[in-house]
Every structure is written in structure tokens, then in C-alpha cells.
Amino acid sequence: MERTVKLRVEVDHNTYSALKEVEEEYREVLEEAINYGLVNKTTSFTRVKAGIYKAEREKHKLPSHYVYTACEDASERLDSFQKLKKRGRAYTDKPSVRRVTVHLDDHLWRFNLDKISISTKRGRVLISPTFPKILWRYYNKGWSIASGARFRLTKGNVVELFFLRGTLNLTNLRVSSQLTSTRTRSLYWLMENRSF
Known part of the structure; x- marks a missing residue:
């Protein structure tokens, strides 16, 4: 996920x-x-x-x-x-580029817990965002940052950054007695009883 x-x-x-x-x-x-x-x-x-x-x-x-x-x-x-x-839902002869969201791969941006670095023509620029609580929740649960990100510029010197959280590392989780979902219980059973 x-x-x-x-x-x-x-x-x-x-x-x-x-x-x-x-x-x-x-x-x-x-x-x-x-x-x-x-x-x-x-x-x-x-x-x-x-x-x-x-x-x-x-x-x-x-x-x-x-x-x-x-x-x-x-x-x-x-x-x-x-x-x-x-x-039959295309209303033009060719796709138009109205809004641009710049795609970044792992060579163009770097993520640290205190700043984000993005490559430009002038060198790297550093952005120091305030990360929301939800990001810290994901991070503390073992989620890793995916290699790609995107940014879009808006009015007022505001940069909107979008980045994906990679898949959750399930080996760090323990089985809880509160699990009620059959699918979740079977997933944990498979993790604990795997033979490799």
C-alpha cells in the first residue's frame, strides 16, 4: 500500500x-x-x-x-x-499541457528529516518544511520514503511537494490480540510461519 x-x-x-x-x-x-x-x-x-x-x-x-x-x-x-x-471523451486533437507538476526521481531530490534538497540549473536548493503529524505516524510505523516526488509552484512563493510513502515493512510488526479481520490475521500468521 x-x-x-x-x-x-x-x-x-x-x-x-x-x-x-x-x-x-x-x-x-x-x-x-x-x-x-x-x-x-x-x-x-x-x-x-x-x-x-x-x-x-x-x-x-x-x-x-x-x-x-x-x-x-x-x-x-x-x-x-x-x-x-x-x-470518445477527448475534446481536442492533441493533449494540452495546462498545469505542470514537475516529476523528480532519486537523482533530482533528496529527503532528510529536516530538509528537502532539489536540483536546479543553479545547483541544489534546500527547502525546510514543517512535516505534518501524519507523516511522522507513517515514518514511526516503519514506512519508507519512495524514490520519486513531484512539485508544483503556486502563487505567493509557495511550493507544493508531493511524495509517496513506500510500502510498509511488515516484518517489524507484532500480532495484536485486537486483530479482528480474517485477512489481517492470516497475513500475520503467514509472516510468523514462513519457512525462508
């Missing part, structure tokens, strides 16, 4: 402008990837990346993994658009 945690953080002007530059160039790469996918009639991430990666790396001086994640994003959008088109 995965959970998504959303953080809204107000940052200083320099951090916001560095992230704004990334967002604008990410949008351009995303639009190019979508256009390439439409022209070549493909929704495959591998084909889209193979077609535009080199040209976009030369054009944009972003860290290389932004081009990679933009191609993943474009592939998801193209696939979703094709499904809508088959159902």
Missing part, C-alpha cells in the same frame, strides 16, 4: 525563481515530448526518450534527469489521451 504526503511550503524569492526556471524548461521539454509522440504515433516512454533526449539536452541546460522524467510524464499523458480518445 502506498500513501501520498502533500506539503505546502513558503520559500524565499531565490529558491522560488530557481524552481520557476526548472518548471518553465520542464514544460517546454514536456510539450516537445508530447508532440514527438503524436507525430510518431507512439506512447512508449522508450521511443519518446530515444527520439528527443539528445536534442533537448543540448537545448536546455537542465540536469539530465529532468528530460528523462519529462519523457515519462509525456508518455503517461499520451497514454491517458489515447484511452480517452478511444472512449
